[in-house]
Amino acid sequence: MVARFQMRDLSVLSYYLGIEVRQGKEALMLGQSAYASKLLEWSSMTECKPCVTPMKERLKLMKDSTAAKVDATLYWSIVGGLRYLVHIRPDIAFVVGYVSRFMEDLREDHWAAVKRLLRYVKGTVNQVIVFPKTDESGLQLTVFSDVDMSGNINGRWSTSGVLVFLGSAPISWLLLK
Template sequence: MAECKSCVTLMEEWLKLTKASTTVKVDATLYPSIVSDLRYLVHMMLDIAFAVDYVSRFMEDLREDQWATMKRLQCYIKGMVDHGIIFPKTGGSRLQLTVFSDADMAEDIDG
């Protein structure tokens, strides 16, 4: 994946992967190793946490559409290597953090 073009989004919009996929089966020998590396990387790139969890569900029976999502995630990471979050130290004001959550678990098909 060193030669892949970077992309600015983690996953395709409205992507719905399922364990019951009927696309072509893919050789998954490298998949567990890649998922393990990505889980480690989540500690430094929190924005990939959901996507890594999502693609890690398909290790037993990997299909072509699931593998394509994994490759897109790797291309996203390649494009974000030089990005980061900076929390500047401000005078006397307090830092305010706002968090949002997806209550329907992104409409998980395999739920």
Template sequence: MAARFRMSDLGALTYYLGIEVRQGREELTLGQSMYASKLLERNGMAECKPCVTPMEERLKLVKASTAAKVDATLYRSIIGSLRYLVHTRPDIMFAVGYVSRFMEDPRKDHWATMKRLLRYIKGTMDHRIVFLKTGGSRL
């Protein structure tokens, strides 16, 4: 016997796969403030001091660092979460790509750079992507 499926109208989309959606008459806004908040909580940085830039200017990190090793599994986990956050946060794209280079053998200097990025996220959790309706066209 074939199964019967019903479709129902659940209203306007507001949340999908960790992405918050706000639909207005003139704009569509995508953000991940709840996801960013959970990321900071999971990594013990919910109460950290925010900073205004995602990375130090002219920072030079190397793979052959002599600094102490850090937990590679935790480092990779945070990088994965940051890569998902990039979907609505193009402002962190370069920094996430940069710290991703050191996933094979992360060191304390790489860790410090990633923590600064998390501090930047703390100060900019409400940043979103906004798609504006232009003229008579559709979004």
């Protein structure tokens, strides 16, 4: 028996795997406001006070912290949700990677860093990434890099990151109300 599949046009893409898609004449916009709101709801932080930065400046968390232990299941599920949110929110990628390092032995100070990140997400829940539509005049390569030499206090290793964009125009961020 041969299975037959028929492909249909279901109209303009507006939502796919938790990513909201808005297509206009000038730009393509991707966001995850509904998913971010659901993540805040799961973590019981829908009524929290928003903050303007995802992490405290010069925050140094340790694996062998002496703070009280926290519920691992909640921490794992929230950090996993934040990892999915990074697809459209590269502004939180570093912090999500940082709090992911402490999954083995979770402490109150690690959870406080996650809650701070959730407060930042609350304040930027409507942020979208914008891909402007332009003429076919050519591609532009844009590269950003950063390094933290021996910034990890647990093992004294360095952390680095690179962000590469290839497109006809630079990508921009918008905070839509």
